[in-house]
Structure formats: structure tokens, C-alpha cells
Amino acid sequence: MSMASTEQVKQYLAHWFQLGKGVVCPKRQERIYPQVIFKEHHYSTEFEECWQKIIYTDADCYLEGTDQTIQQLLSPAWELIDCPRCHLPIPITMTGVPSPICICFDLSNWPNDKLPSPRMPTNSTNHLRCLLERLRDKKEDN
Known part of the structure; x- marks a missing residue:
């Protein structure tokens, strides 16, 4: 087990943003929720701006449905x-005691096997290149 990295916490938020969860910042009485999460195979500018706001302006921001602040998730006491x-990322303390409920507890239609799960973006060019290489290798084996 190891603490959650900055990239893992960003991925955690990106997954839950796709299901409509936002980040609550109580001191500012604000809910942060980017409309556009990805641009091609990277995080969108809007997502990155939200991330900067979460990280640098409030120590008590947390994902809706959780008790842990984003800053706590970045500490050695937590992992995802x-x-x-x-099958979506959830926080767990390093002592191994999970939250009694999943963050999805208040989503009325989740999990839903009929809908695609939230995911990270893929680089289509790289993905297609890998598929092409696998096909060439298979053809050479036959």
C-alpha cells in the first residue's frame, strides 16, 4: 500500500465528475464541477483550472458524498x-479501514452495467498503433 499520488487523486475526481459529483468548498460556499473534463486525451483546461482552485485555495474541499478533504487524500494516511x-476509485485509510459506504450510495441508477463506466481518456492514435502492431505480429506468426 502507498499513499495516493496527485495524478491518482486527479483521476479519482475525473471519474466521479463524470457521474455528476462535484467538489464542495464550504469556506467559499461553492460547488466545483467542470462541464468538460477531457480534451482529446488530456484533462481539459476547465478541469485543470478546477484542480488548481481545489488544491491552492481551500484546504477543506471534498468530493460530494465523502468526508475526506482532497488535501487529506494527498497525505500518507490515505490511498485510493x-x-x-x-469498480470506481474510493478512498481508504492506510490502516485498511474502508468507508462504510461507497461514494456511489446516493446515485439512484448506479452501478449500471448498461451504461459505459467513467474512464480516463485514451490516445486513439497510440491505441490504434498498438492494435496494428498486434495484428502484424499475429499475421507474422501464422
Whole structure:
């Protein structure tokens, strides 16, 4: 087990943003939720601006449905694992005691196997290149 990295926390937020969860900043009485999360195979400018706001302006921001602040998730006391129920990232303390409920507890239609799960963006060019290489290798084997 190891603490959650900055990139893992960003991925955690990106997954839950795709399901409509926002980040609450109580001191500013603000809910942060980017409309556009990805641009091609990178985070969007809007997402990155939200991330900067979360990281640098409020120490008590947290994802809706959780008790842990984003700053706490970046500390050595926490890591992110896949939820056994919905397979999305959830926080767990390094002592291994998970939250009694998943963040998806208040989503009425989740998990839903009929809908695509939230995901990280893929680089289509790289993905297609890898597929082409696999096909060439397979053809050479036959």
C-alpha cells in the first residue's frame, strides 16, 4: 500500500465528475464541477483550472458524498482503491479501514452495467498503433 499520488487523486475526481459529483468548498460556499473534463486525451483546461482552485485555495474541499478533504487524500494516511461494488476509485485509510459506504450510495441508477463506466481518456492514435502492431505480429506468426 502507498499513499495516493496527485495524478491518482486527479483521476479519482475525473471519474466521479463524470457521474455528476462535484467538489464542495464550504469556506467559499461553492460547488466545483467542470462541464468538460477531457480534451482529446488530456484533462481539459476547465478541469485543470478546477484542480488548481481545489488544491491552492481551500484546504477543506471534498468530493460530494465523502468526508475526506482532497488535501487529506494527498497525505500518507490515505490511498485510493477500486470499489468492490462499482469498480470506481474510493478512498481508504492506510490502516485498511474502508468507508462504510461507497461514494456511489446516493446515485439512484448506479452501478449500471448498461451504461459505459467513467474512464480516463485514451490516445486513439497510440491505441490504434498498438492494435496494428498486434495484428502484424499475429499475421507474422501464422
